[in-house]
Amino acid sequence: MAGNNTKILKQANTYLVLNSIISAESITIEDVVKKTKLSRPTIVNIVKELTEKNIVFKSGYAEYTGGRLPTLLSLNANSYYTIGIDFEFPPIRMAISNLKGEVVHKRGITVERHFSRNQIIELMFQELDGMIAESGIAKEQFIGIGIGMLGYLKANQGISVEIIRIPDWKDVDFKQLIKERFGLPVYVQNDIHMMALAEKRLFLPDLEEDFAYVGIRPGIRSGIGLAMQINGSFYGGVNGNAHLLGHMTIDVNGEPCTCGSRGCLELIAGEPNVIKRYKALIGDGEDLEHIRGIRDIYARSLAGEQTATDVLDEVGNYMGIGIANVVKLFGLTTVVIGGPDSELYTNLIRDHLKKNIFKHMSGEMNLIVGRLEQDLYPLGSCFLVIDQFFKEPTLNL
Incomplete structure (x- = not known):
């Protein structure tokens, strides 16, 4: 396992534990041990850290089978939030979701078709500011912003190369622009892919x-x-x-x-x-x-x-x-x-x-x-951010 260090292995173990808790809704430490094959002390330490970060909480007790009453662990879905954007143009739809992908706030606008690139971006930013303010969620609770874009992309770089119906829209570095404005990680992807992701998670699990x-x-x-x-x-x-x-x-x-x-x-x-x-x-x-x-x-x-x-x-x-x-x-x-x-x-x-x-x-x-209804289109971008937050580390074996 050359190349793996303690930090990466810990991230991988944390991913296994957290994924077990998310998929089960509520679960005991003993059942996490069975699912992950990790040692009980390792899991106890990981759960302790996740609890201190308010990502996991003790949600009750399992059925009594003798001995000490086993504690149930659950994901604290409202510990962090994501922002998703469906950039269709002229409609632009936005949503805030918790870690389970449950929408807690949403907003939609329709942009004037004659607006320039800078006018469109500034209007979208203003609406995002308004939505965040209305939600009452503290900035430090947001883990990222996802955006589903029409047109041709360089998704890995976060660049919107061209949107034909916006004449001066060329090589817009959306990732950098949003990051500078909001100070959050930004993920850009094709809009139809984001619709598909939301459809799959909500209606075709x-x-x-x-x-x-x-x-x-x-x-x-x-x-x-x-x-x-x-x-x-x-x-x-x-x-x-x-x-x-x-x-x-x-x-x-x-x-x-x-x-x-x-x-x-x-x-x-x-x-x-x-x-x-x-x-x-x-x-x-x-x-x-x-x-x-x-x-x-x-x-x-x-x-x-x-x-x-x-x-x-x-x-x-x-x-x-x-x-x-x-x-x-x-x-x-x-x-x-x-x-x-x-x-x-x-x-x-x-x-x-x-x-x-x-x-x-x-x-x-x-x-x-x-x-999938239109007002839920931005939820795909929320799921994109959540997936990145819970992403499994890559191990160099």
């Missing part, structure tokens, strides 16, 4: 197999993103930009996309383009000002309008092809459709997905409707 999470954002941004859980963790690639499903080429002869390619899935199946195509098919003979989202077209389809049905079937077809490519490439049997219109898109996609994968895979396919 027992889903252990590999799966794909397709996050579909409505409105002017109309993003189609992908996150994948592989071997128990979400894969982000070198810079956190893995799985850009919206920019998978579906039609090589299609219209040019803002990414520089042609015929991207997002360009074909994204909400603004679907609305534009629908209105063009209907023509100028009808007032269509009230058609502002895919739900409006869906309502017309349910009412029996063939044009609406045809347009939505096309959306389902292209989305089904794109997701089928992912399923076949990675051999998946589970796909989660997330976003505010998750049930609608799931209905559109289901049959098209099944017809575009191998016949023997079709019967095994599990298509799940995501349940």
Whole structure:
């Protein structure tokens, strides 16, 4: 075990003990010994330190079995807090959670689309200041800030390389800017990955197999993103930009996309383009000002309008092809459709997905409707910070 020192080994043991307490909700020292295989004196010393730091507390007593009454240990979820940000633009959502990921305060703003980079950042900082002040939580109780970003990233460096819809947004060192303002550790990651993390922790805790999470954002941004859980963790690639499903080429002869390619899935199946195509098919003979989202077209389809049905079937077809490519490439049997219109898109996609994968895979396919509400999107970034706080040390064996 050359290269390991006492400090690292202690961190590793602390991680084992703490993880046992978190996963069990409440647990005795004797049961921690059984789970970790560590010596009782080692665990007693670690528990003593965790208790002094107010991370662990004595939550009661276990069932009496003779001898001394065994004490139960639990995580003190409200000893520390995290801040999570979902930077969608123009909406920016923020939340404060405790160590269990329970939201204790949240706030959302909508930024004017003509604002410059500096105006957007300053407004966000002001709102964060306000949210922290309203929460009444002391600064020393915050363990970090996580942010889920749209656009292209250098996630490990905390740099937002480009957001196309903000003209002067280039190479913004978000990690450094937030760190200078708030004096806390900062973690930056792809926004869809953060949605997937929150969905998994809140609504799919027992889903252990590999799966794909397709996050579909409505409105002017109309993003189609992908996150994948592989071997128990979400894969982000070198810079956190893995799985850009919206920019998978579906039609090589299609219209040019803002990414520089042609015929991207997002360009074909994204909400603004679907609305534009629908209105063009209907023509100028009808007032269509009230058609502002895919739900409006869906309502017309349910009412029996063939044009609406045809347009939505096309959306389902292209989305089904794109997701089928992912399923076949990675051999998946589970796909989660997330976003505010998750049930609608799931209905559109289901049959098209099944017809575009191998016949023997079709019967095994599990298509799940995501349940994550928009106001909980920043919770994924809170979980990111919590995971870093409780991160297992890397041992040099």
